[in-house]
Amino acid sequence: MQNLAQQLINYLLHLADTTLILSQRNSEWCGHGPVLEQDIAITNISLDLLGQSRNFYQYAAQLINESKNMQDTKALSAFGEGVGGEITEDSLAYLRTEREFKNLLLTELPNGDWGQTILRQYLFSQYQYLLFEQLQQNKDEQLAAICTKALKEIKYHIRWSSEWVLRLGDGTPESKQRMLVAINELWRYTGEMFIAVDYEKEMNIDLIALQNNWAEKVDVIFQEATLSIPQNTFMQTGGKTGTHTENLGFILTELQYMQRAYPNSQW
Amino acid sequence: MVKALLDKEKIWQLLSTVADPEVPVLTILDLGIVRDVIVSSALEGLGEVVEIIITPTYTGCPAMDMIGIDIKLKLLENGFKKFKITSVLSPAWTTDWMSEEGKRKLKEYGIAPPHSRADDTANPVIECPQCNSTNTKLISQFGSTACKALYQCQVCKEPFDYFKCH
Numbered sequence: 001m002q003n004l005a006q007q008l009i010n011y012l013l014h015l016a017d018t019t020l021i022l023s024q025r026n027s028e029w030c031g032h033g034p035v036l037e038q039d040i041a042i043t044n045i046s047l048d049l050l051g052q053s054r055n056f057y058q059y060a061a062q063l064i065n066e067s068k069n070m071q072d073t074k075a076l077s078a079f080g081e082g083v084g085g086e087i088t089e090d091s092l093a094y095l096r097t098e099r100e101f102k103n104l105l106l107t108e109l110p111n112g113d114w115g116q117t118i119l120r121q122y123l124f125s126q127y128q129y130l131l132f133e134q135l136q137q138n139k140d141e142q143l144a145a146i147c148t149k150a151l152k153e154i155k156y157h158i159r160w161s162s163e164w165v166l167r168l169g170d171g172t173p174e175s176k177q178r179m180l181v182a183i184n185e186l187w188r189y190t191g192e193m194f195i196a197v198d199y200e201k202e203m204n205i206d207l208i209a210l211q212n213n214w215a216e217k218v219d220v221i222f223q224e225a226t227l228s229i230p231q232n233t234f235m236q237t238g239g240k241t242g243t244h245t246e247n248l249g250f251i252l253t254e255l256q257y258m259q260r261a262y263p264n265s266q267w
Numbered sequence: 268m269v270k271a272l273l274d275k276e277k278i279w280q281l282l283s284t285v286a287d288p289e290v291p292v293l294t295i296l297d298l299g300i301v302r303d304v305i306v307s308s309a310l311e312g313l314g315e316v317v318e319i320i321i322t323p324t325y326t327g328c329p330a331m332d333m334i335g336i337d338i339k340l341k342l343l344e345n346g347f348k349k350f351k352i353t354s355v356l357s358p359a360w361t362t363d364w365m366s367e368e369g370k371r372k373l374k375e376y377g378i379a380p381p382h383s384r385a386d387d388t389a390n391p392v393i394e395c396p397q398c399n400s401t402n403t404k405l406i407s408q409f410g411s412t413a414c415k416a417l418y419q420c421q422v423c424k425e426p427f428d429y430f431k432c433h
Contacts, residue, residue: 037407037417044409051327055356145357149326152359152433153413159389160408 008140009063010102010199013092014240016056017103020093021248022124023049024255025111034114041160045121048153055146057089094259098242098249105239106189108248115168115175116182122161123186123218127193129154130213134205162221169225179227191235200240271306271315274347278304278317281341288333289412292376295334298324299364302355317342317350322360324433325413362433379418379429387432395420396427 026046033039064087106124111117132147132154168175194211215229222229238244258265282301287293295301303320319338323331335352342350362381370380374396382391393403400422410417415428 037409040411040417041407041409044413047327047329047413048325049327051323051325055326141357145355145359146326149323149356149359153326156408156431 004202005063005067007199007202009060011203012056012060012063012143014102014199016053016060016092017101018107019049019053019056021103021251022107023053024251025107026117026121028111029117042117045157048157052146052150054089057092059142059146061087061089061092094256098244098252100242101244101248101252102240102242104192105236105245106186106192108239108245108251109186109189110247112182112185113178115178116185118161118164119179119182120186121157122165122221123190125154125157125161126217127214129158130210131205134210138204165221166225169222169227176226179225183227183230187230187233188236192237192239195237197240271308274315274317275304275306278306278342278347281345282338285334285337285341288330288337290373290376290378292372293369297366297369297372299360299366300324300334315349317347319350319352320355321352322355324360328413360433362430373430377427378415379427381430381432384432391432393418393429395423395425397425398423
């Protein structure tokens, strides 16, 4: 069993990794969006997510360094192996391995077509909004402050992505068909959001309420978009504890390339 | 003590000349980015220590690093050597902190200024900064920077940025 400080650090890393990987995925659209305005929109969302992830990494790094100073060697070995000296937001993002990443599986899946990308964004943003609403009441003030600030941005992400779900779901036969494929592809990765792992248990999150509220919101949008929520889907898990799909390795290879090839290089 | 007060006033005055890198017509004071200036007397013989408290507009705003550097340069140029810049997240920045002067300058620059949060709706009516028509349409929720949305005026046909209410 991890102590409370370690659980908070792991939870922050989970939030940081999740937003970083989704940001990285969305940024793959840069220069490839269906029209210029939407290219700008998805990359703006990517930037917001990257900003959130930096805040979580910075805070995690601060806590890790503090526990290091207290010579809590157990905490140190869990986060600092192979990373000499001071832990920073950069070392956490660039020098941890695949099994150390705690992002949701949903965020590492390939972008697929535009329909799949915006559906993932909608399912995630809706979840993130409800989760951060709970976290802004968290007794940890810095975690609450990061989430309070992010909520303002997530509101735009939901508005934008849900409009796309409506447009494509209730659009042409082809766009609808593509949305059905996207739902089929993504749905099995949504269950993980609501299944607590060890480090989440003391974070005071009501996952049952979160899941119910999320399902309710998604159902409203899906009905309007003439889509339906799949029933009895087997849910994949593992991302939160470091067991990933094969996709994450490829993402990290690209994301971490510069720091791996030229350690400590700077722009 | 008197010196500290004078310095504080001088620093606010210097900060009022630091422009936002993305919207250079606005200063960082117009935007409400600077939350406080604290001048405290340090140990004897060491002079004063100055702390500038700033807050980011958007979480991922890439201009924040630049703003930090600009503040640093401005203070160094004017003889301040001991200072630190602290970034705080709470309370979260809002466009309600933008000065009236800032809103006026934005409009002159061709960017529609933000509504106050009290008047904000999902589909706000935005006035064209060129011809003042309210017959405008949203092109995209996201514009050239995180803080702006893209609109077009239906009357004069001019596309323009709206500084989103936040």
